[in-house]
Amino acid sequence: MITKLKITTFVAAGALALGAFAATPASAADSLTVVSWGGAYTKSQVEAYHKPFTKKTGIEILSENYSGGLAEVKAQVEAGSVKWDVVDVELSDAIRGCDEGLLEPIDPSILPPAPDGTPAEKDFIDGAITDCAVASIVWSTIYAYDKKQFKDGGPKTMADFFDLKKFPGKRGMRKTPKANLEMALAADGVPPSEVYDVLSTDAGIDRAFAKLDTIKDSVVWWEAGAQPPQLLADGEVAMTTAYNGRIFNAIAAEGKAFEIVWDAQVFDMDLFVIVKGAPNKKAALDFIAFATDTQRLADQAEWISYGPARKSSEPLIGKHAEAGIEMGPHMPTAADNFKTAIQNDFEFWADRQDELNNRFNSWLAN
């Protein structure tokens, strides 16, 4: 009997405790939920965007982390229970989300012009403003190597990456067709401007895979962006494709003897989007307009080595906030680095992503 009583009390107490925790968090209109990738990247956004925005408007920013993709956004929109306002997404997600009606359209006229009066639509680089998204940064898939491993001169071109005879050793590559196919074609002699024309044909796709075949057995496939710097640091690979920001950090802040090869870099963007039916849509628009102005974009580049999406931000970029290095020459958009750059073609990938993903995985497994 006593046992029974104890149990009842316990259950009741538990239920009460749970009830207390079920109370909804106050969703005051003076806050805004901004979702991004976490880690050093979110830190650069907090320093460059969130803090000044809160200071200016008094709107508090709740910063959440996610791991990419739009599954959560789709669920929220379809269920009519939206809790995120602004999300930082990759270009392919911005396009697909907009197609699927998961994102609010953003009128580019809300974006402030450059300090010299150039309208925003001209100031942003090509493709940085889409129906539902505004880009903040340009990042790039490059390849990098450890200078200690190539004492008599390292690789210089994309073709060198695929040349196992001249530069022996393992290669690191991301386990996805995107960027790899472009790089393979560039290494095979296709000029950057024609890469997507070639890729649009079956013969072109075969050609890219044939090029990848030449190094397939020497490739260590990585999955998360955190992996390639680790692979290089361990000497596990001789060279690896990677995101430029992280490699820069390894060189600048951690004193690694890494070298970035910019030839045939494939550059992409991270964009701000607003979830359809966002609870604080007005504040979200204000935030995006604020965060993507010339000065704010330049500020972010001082925290992480990704290029601003506005041309007018370029001259304003100063030194790395912690390492004190001049950031300008390390940007993907710097003139020397940009000569042979390939811009990720979102129309192409939106059309072919699933098909090529299947083909790539099938190729990997066989």
Next chain:
Amino acid sequence: MSQISLPDHAGPVETIWHYLYIFICCLVFLFLIAPILVIIPLSFNAEPYFTFTKQMLSLDPDAFSMRWYEDFMNKDIWRASIGNSFFIAFCSTILATTLGTIAALGLSRSEMPMKGLFMGLLISPMIVPLVITAAGIFFFYATVNDYIPLTGTYLGVILAHTVLGTPFVVITVTATLSGFDHSLTRAGAMLGADPTTVFFKIIMPLILPGVISGALFAFVTSFDEVVVVLFIASVEQQTIPRQMWAGIRESISPTILAVATILICISIVLLATVELLRRRSERLRGMSAG
């Protein structure tokens, strides 16, 4: 009397076999904790990489630092995450263990109709891929949100983790009960014990290892779960795994090694305390060990 000790009359084959067996067991234990043996020294690495540098191997003091522990201490979010993770895992474990054990008692009775079907349905939360489960539960929560707020609340995360945890309890407890002699409960009942007493005095002690195993599994499932949390939780319910996976597109901070080391130390202290208390109560009750 343990079965593992070598009998006095053991022949040479049995002796060799015996030591070989102990050797194999040691290897398996080593295999189990090998990653931990790596984690602990690496958490003192001065570099932001998961690498044993030459300087570390030559025990150069400059190669070691407390920077990842400082990083952990300086960020409130980590401490909040640990608190949240423990709270959520604890509540969902209690719920899952209670519901799962009671259901296992029913499932293990020979009179239970359509046992296979029920068992299959009850363990299906383990089978359906997490990201589908997470989306499904989110839709469900969104429809009942007006009555009980479940998205972005502790209750929502706890209930979702309870769903994920129950199959573990059901499977382990049913397995433990399968060797259970049901005549014991009848004997108890005939001697005048009411069902609750029968349960706590007769059944519970026998199935306790199974219940504890199931509870542990449920706890760990909740403790290391991130997909459902991403869908359902809001900033307030930040958990350890969510914090660990954050920023993996850029870098994996060795802070996660510091956190892991701290958790390992806590758990060693906890488990050792439990064991000491057990020995103490054993002594007090005048029972012999083992």
Next chain:
Amino acid sequence: MSEQLTTVDGRPLKQALASAERTKRIRAVLLVMPLFIFIFVSFLYPIALMLYRSVENPLIAQHMPKTLATLEDWDGESIPDEETFAALAQDLVKARESREIGKVATRLNFETPGLRSVITGSARSAGRWEPPYKEKFLDRRKEWGELETWATIKRLGPTITTVNYLAAVDRQYNVDGEVVMVGEDYRIYVDLFMRTLWMSVVVTVSCLILGFPIAYMLASLPLRHSNLLMILVLLPFWTSLLVRTTSWIVLLQTQGVLNDLMVWSGIIDDAQRIQLIFNAQGTVIAMTQILLPFMVLPLYSVMKTIPPSYLRAAESLGAHRFLAFWRIYVPNTLPGVGAGCLLVFILAIGYYITPALVGGQDGQMISNMIAFHMQKSLNWGLAAALGGILLVGVIILYWLYNKLVGIDRLKLG
């Protein structure tokens, strides 16, 4: 007078037994009910709705009604006439105005890659066009002159569809409406299902081989010793999946701890370092370690219920130590073996982060593709179909396992 046997209070014995039997059954069901209702409401029902997405297909019927109507009598052998193109123009313009065109385009693109830009591009232009439309459409995109485009639209007309399930087993409809395999270079799901199953079996067997000896040791040592060893089994639980996966990379990579040790001790030459990770081997090693506790604990808890007297009795009856162990002890551990294998197998099927990080080119698992379709391609219909096949497959395996090994033989009831 009946000579029926009766109970003390005069009820027929048969009836009394039946009612007692019924009471027992009801009691058993009542015990299961709280959990069942909880799981039904918060899991089974929502998941059923998710899985329903695999056959649901309202988009095309909703947004291309006029086109579909004119395609009703289409022979499938020639390009449709002006009437259909006019209907298409109306549908596209309307869908673009209601901002639904992207969904339609994406849906068609899942079936025939490339149609997305055909649809959105044509919809953008169609608003400015005057009839006749056919020429203009054909000029805009050559795909409008291909039978496959029209066959795809017609095929996706019905609101209930099987295309997702076909895609999930590497099959599709061809222009003539027959089910055919997709091109050789694009086949992936069947292989992935097989590989996932195979990896899970290997991991389960490895866990059993490694777990059984230590579970036996834990169960037979005195508690004061076994509890200390138990801490070693439980410790890995406290380190997150990410930490453990990462530390396996540190241990096993060619420049890693294990290779370093082997080179240092002279077992291998510096030039012959062994590739232990970023391949299937590495996946099996890491997953076995991660899942081993899920095998050890059920084994241990079942072994704890086996009275040691069983073995002693067998031995005192003259059975050889090994024989007694094999014939008496092992059969009694079967429920634990079953539970452990069930847990490890099902968990292994669902794990994809570890294989993705350490598996190299063998690292893709079916759950990985499900996550891809949920998060990146937003093809939830295909994700649901893959998840549904996985669920049904595992339940069939579970059912087979019960038939072969037998719930009752295991005395699960």
